[in-house]
Each structure stands twice: as structure tokens, then as C-alpha cells.
Amino acid sequence: MLIIPVKDGENIDRALKRYKRKFDRTGTLRKLRDRKQFTKPSVRKRGQLQKAQYVQGLRDAEQQ
Secondary structure, eight states: OOOOOOOTTOOHHHHHHHHHHHHHHHTHHHHHHHHHSOOOHHHHHHHHHHHHHHHHHHHHHHHO
């Protein structure tokens, strides 16, 4: 649960902006979407390997 203390005389828009920023940083929505459907560990690992290969290819191309 996120708690955002609102100071006296503070604009509600600023408080909402702080809430949204804190909500994004905690990654709550990302976790919720990940839990929505089950992915097998082998599929997750394959995705990580593909991402690592892609990033490594970008780094190699940058060095050449």
C-alpha cells in the first residue's frame, strides 16, 4: 500500500504526480501483468537468452 503524505497548502495535482511516480517505481502494475498468465520457466529462460544475444549483437556492432 502506497502512502503519500499531502502537505498543507499543497496542490492536489502535485500529490497525484508524486503518487504516480511512486507507483511506477515500485513496479506494481508490471508485477500484476506478469502474474496474469503463467509462463513456463523454459520459455522465460529462452526469452532472456534471446534478449542477451540481441544486446550482445548491438554491443559488438557498436565496437566495430
